[in-house]
Amino acid sequence: MLFPLLPLLAVLLPESGNAKAVQERTTFQLIQISFYANQSWAQNQGSGWLGELQTHGWDSESGTILFLHTWSRGNFSNEELLDLQLLFRFYFIGLTKEVQNYASQLQFKYPFNVQARAGCELHSGESLKTFLQVAFEGSNFMSLRDTTCVPSPEGGSRAQKVCDLVDQYEGIKETANNLMRNTCPRFLLGLLDAGKMDLQRQVRPEAWLSSSPTLESGRLLLVCHISGFYPKPIWVMWMRGEQEQLGTKEGDILPHADGTWYRRVTLDVATEEASGLSCRVRHSSLGDQDIILYWGHRLSMNWIALALVVPLVLLIALGLWCKKRCSYRNIP
Ligand SMILES: *[C@@H]1O[C@H](CO)[C@@H](O)[C@H](O)[C@H]1NC(C)=O
Numbered sequence: 190m191l192f193p194l195l196p197l198l199a200v201l202l203p204e205s206g207n208a209k210a211v212q213e214r215t216t217f218q219l220i221q222i223s224f225y226a227n228q229s230w231a232q233n234q235g236s237g238w239l240g241e242l243q244t245h246g247w248d249s250e251s252g253t254i255l256f257l258h259t260w261s262r263g264n265f266s267n268e269e270l271l272d273l274q275l276l277f278r279f280y281f282i283g284l285t286k287e288v289q290n291y292a293s294q295l296q297f298k299y300p301f302n303v304q305a306r307a308g309c310e311l312h313s314g315e316s317l318k319t320f321l322q323v324a325f326e327g328s329n330f331m332s333l334r335d336t337t338c339v340p341s342p343e344g345g346s347r348a349q350k351v352c353d354l355v356d357q358y359e360g361i362k363e364t365a366n367n368l369m370r371n372t373c374p375r376f377l378l379g380l381l382d383a384g385k386m387d388l389q390r391q392v393r394p395e396a397w398l399s400s401s402p403t404l405e406s407g408r409l410l411l412v413c414h415i416s417g418f419y420p421k422p423i424w425v426m427w428m429r430g431e432q433e434q435l436g437t438k439e440g441d442i443l444p445h446a447d448g449t450w451y452r453r454v455t456l457d458v459a460t461e462e463a464s465g466l467s468c469r470v471r472h473s474s475l476g477d478q479d480i481i482l483y484w485g486h487r488l489s490m491n492w493i494a495l496a497l498v499v500p501l502v503l504l505i506a507l508g509l510w511c512k513k514r515c516s517y518r519n520i521p
């Protein structure tokens with residue numbers, strides 16, 4: 190796994206925006222994905238992430254930062270952002286050139302991928318951790334600790350050679366370290382403050398039930414869908430009365446494009462045991478008013494719908510038939 194799972198982002202800045210009260214750890218990082226097709230063709234993708242939320246993109250054609258949210262500039266001035274943009278532009282151009290220059294010497298065979306992540310992590314808004322990690326073809330390759338290049342064991346002698354090269358560029362290492370140690374936390378705190386309306390919003394989930402037959406006959410897979418909630422932490426359980434059903438299986442929490450989340454939670458039951466089961470959802474947006482959906486009720490809702498739809502369809506069919514056959518000329 191290349192990138193360790195990002196820490197769960199639960200940004201809980203109080204109204205005052207007091208940095209001390211950031212409850213959880215929060216991360217800002219830049220991610221780079223570079224593809225080198227051959228000696229003359231390479232493609233760089235860049236993006237910026239606040240926890241699991243993408244806040245920035247990189248337009249590699251024009252060499253410009255894309256601000257994905259109204260608050261993506263944090264509290265930085267245009268001037269400072271333009272300086273950073275220029276720095277990233279030089280970085281991408283310079284890096285591509287260097288990699289292509291050294292590729293054969295280091296026995297990097299085209300095509301290949303390079304991925305990197307760099308940023309900072311704040312704990313309780315105070316203590317700071319920085320990181321810069323590079324992967325080659327999906328495996329750890331090297332990292333930077335303060336201003337020391339550390340080859341990864343998976344990188345072998347090639348990583349050692351790259352670190353020897355990197356160590357010759359004292360200025361670049363210092364710039365990188367300064368970006369992570371000073372610029373990053375300053376930007377992160379500004380971002381949390383500028384985006385707090387968005388980051389602290391509460392969006393109520395929608396929930397619905399469905400089922401599908403399982404491979405085994407006489408059994409049903411009940412599915413409880415919970416969609417469009419924010420923030421991410423959520424509790425969902427299949428219940429019988431007050432009894433939590435231990436067979437409940439939680440799916441991954443998946444992102445929607447609008448930044449809200451989706452989860453499905455399933456329970457495999459014998460068909461005749463399905464009625465009386467319910468799906469219970471707890472989420473901060475609901476206060477203590479849990480959503481409870483009963484399996485039986487949905488079924489009866491379906492029957493009600495069917496009872497309404499069938500006569501309607503018959504009426505329409507009759508109408509169509511009549512349009513063809515009934516002679517309107519005879520109507521006085
Ligand atoms: C390099 O790769 C690009 C993209 O795959 C391709 O279009 C181009 O023809 C290649 N050039 C050479 C010299 O192989």
Ligand SMILES: *[C@@H]1O[C@H](CO)[C@@H](O)[C@H](O)[C@H]1NC(C)=O
Binds near residue numbers: 208266376378379
């Ligand atoms: C932005 O906010 C952070 C945190 O409150 C602060 O340290 C910094 O000085 C502010 N301004 C700039 C330009 O970084």
